[in-house]
Amino acid sequence: xxxxxxxxxxxxxxxxxxxxxxxxxxxxxxxxxxxxxxxxxxxxxxxxxxxxxxxxxxxxxxxxxxxxxxxxxxxxxxxxxxxxxxxxxxxxxxxxxxxxxxxxxxxxxxxxxxxxxxxxxxxxxx
Numbered sequence: 001x002x003x004x005x006x007x008x009x010x011x012x013x014x015x016x017x018x019x020x021x022x023x024x025x026x027x028x029x030x031x032x033x034x035x036x037x038x039x040x041x042x043x044x045x046x047x048x049x050x051x052x053x054x055x056x057x058x059x060x061x062x063x064x065x066x067x068x069x070x071x072x073x074x075x076x077x078x079x080x081x082x083x084x085x086x087x088x089x090x091x092x093x094x095x096x097x098x099x100x101x102x103x104x105x106x107x108x109x110x111x112x113x114x115x116x117x118x119x120x121x122x123x124x125x126x
Contacts, residue, residue, distance in 0.1 A: 002026035002115060006096045009113040009120030013084055018122060020081040022026070023094030027115075033099030035113055036081045038092035038122075039048075045095070049081060050107035059107050086124045093119040 008020040022034065036048040049070035050059045058070050071083040079096065097113035104112050 002098075002114055004029075004117045006094060006117045007118040009094060009122045011123045011125065013124050014087055014124055016086050016124070017082070017084045018086065020083065020096075020120060020122075022081075022117060024077045024079075024098065027098070029079065029098065030076045031071065031102055033102065033104040033107060033112070034070075034072060034079040035099065035107060036070060036079075036126060037095045037099045037110070038090075039095070039119075042093075043112055045110060046092075047108035048094070049098050050099075050104070051079060052104070053102035061108070064079045073110055083122070086122075088090040088124045088126045091122060093123050094123050095119045 004022050004024045006022050021073055033052050035050040037045050038048050047061045051070045061075045067085045072079045076126040096117040098115040100114050
């Protein structure tokens, strides 16, 4: 059964860094776009970053541009989200997702993705 699983969340002080990992099983992750979304309490799920099948195309949500970097390791079947200069507003549950295909059209739309992880909590203290 195909699945994706996040890891690497935790508690960090403002200005600090975390790296999230998303490892896929039961599928070849590099055949699809991959995305990171986040959801804070009482808010809609928000697009954070996306990466295409080759890793050469990347997109970011406006609130994380210049601070977060998405990447992928084909051999490890894993996608990463490096988060630097973290702010309390970054506090949320972060979800990894697998796209419906290798390219996608609108990466920021949740409908672009058809497989989601359970999420990992990131808490940034001030």
